[in-house]
Amino acid sequence: MPTPDPLVAPLMAPLKGHHALVTGAGSGIGAAIARTLAAAGARVTLAGRRLEPLETLAAEIGAGVHVRDGFDVTRPAAIAVGLEAARAAFGPVSILVNNAGEAPSAPFEKTTGEMWAQVIGVDLTGVFNVTQAVLPDLKARGEGARIVNVASTAGLTGYAYVSAYCAAKHGVIGLTRALALELAKKGVTVNAVCPGFTDTPIIRRAIATIVEKTGRSADEALAEFTTSNPQGRLVQPQEVADTVLWLASPGAASVTGQAIAVAGGEIMAG
Numbered sequence: 001m002p003t004p005d006p007l008v009a010p011l012m013a014p015l016k017g018h019h020a021l022v023t024g025a026g027s028g029i030g031a032a033i034a035r036t037l038a039a040a041g042a043r044v045t046l047a048g049r050r051l052e053p054l055e056t057l058a059a060e061i062g063a064g065v066h067v068r069d070g071f072d073v074t075r076p077a078a079i080a081v082g083l084e085a086a087r088a089a090f091g092p093v094s095i096l097v098n099n100a101g102e103a104p105s106a107p108f109e110k111t112t113g114e115m116w117a118q119v120i121g122v123d124l125t126g127v128f129n130v131t132q133a134v135l136p137d138l139k140a141r142g143e144g145a146r147i148v149n150v151a152s153t154a155g156l157t158g159y160a161y162v163s164a165y166c167a168a169k170h171g172v173i174g175l176t177r178a179l180a181l182e183l184a185k186k187g188v189t190v191n192a193v194c195p196g197f198t199d200t201p202i203i204r205r206a207i208a209t210i211v212e213k214t215g216r217s218a219d220e221a222l223a224e225f226t227t228s229n230p231q232g233r234l235v236q237p238q239e240v241a242d243t244v245l246w247l248a249s250p251g252a253a254s255v256t257g258q259a260i261a262v263a264g265g266e267i268m269a270g
Contacts, residue, residue, distance in 0.1 A: 013041030020096075147190040155172055155194055177257045
């Protein structure tokens with residue numbers, strides 16, 4: 001077998017030597033991110049609440065992954081246990097991807113206090129909880145350490161019927177920007193990726209609900225989610241994952257405090 005060219009090897013495995021922790025890794029965007037980081041050479045902890053999808057993904061990826069179920073981002077004790085196991089498997093975390101989230105829909109006047117607290121708890125406080133737990137690892141690593149928060153275009157604009165989700169994702173972007181400034185001199189970058197409507201199980205369930213409740217066709221229901229995208233389509237999970245990979249790579253060392261829309265031109269930051 002030929003000896004790898006030392007100039008080419010970093011390009012083939014730009015994240016070799018990193019331990020990435022991905023929350024909400026079991027499906028959709030989280031699964032795509034986990035696959036992509038693993039393919040780039042990182043050892044990846046797949047964190048989530050349910051074991052079965054994590055094990056399925058781990059079997060698909062193969063070596064270099066650690067499964068951690070019961071990883072409830074709203075419970076600091078569960079995070080601490082999961083993080084201890086992840087460190088035992090792969091050492092300190094050097095790339096954190098906060099992806100866990102949920103997006104129930106309801107008119108504002110029908111948004112209960114319980115729904116509000118749940119969405120804020122998972123989508124915003126969960127980011128705080130996990131980041132605070134992992135931060136000592138990231139600061140110890142310094143140069144090359146990364147935090148990537150999966151936010152949403154809902155953190156950059158407003159959408160009807162998801163007020164709690166919009167509030168939470170705006171909060172994630174604010175937290176991203178504040179923490180980026182705190183950690184800039186440590187060499188740790190902090191960024192947010194903001195997908196538009198993405199082809200995930202959540203969207204497919206929403207389309208099925210629209211068809212069931214309105215009698216519209218699946219194509220008509222899909223149009224509800226694609227009309228806001230100038231490209232006229234859903235974002236693909238891999239497109240989000242590729243953006244996360246770039247932010248995690250050495251070439252993005254000077255990019256921090258940014259909220260990058262992956263939305264086909266729906267949102268244009270200026």
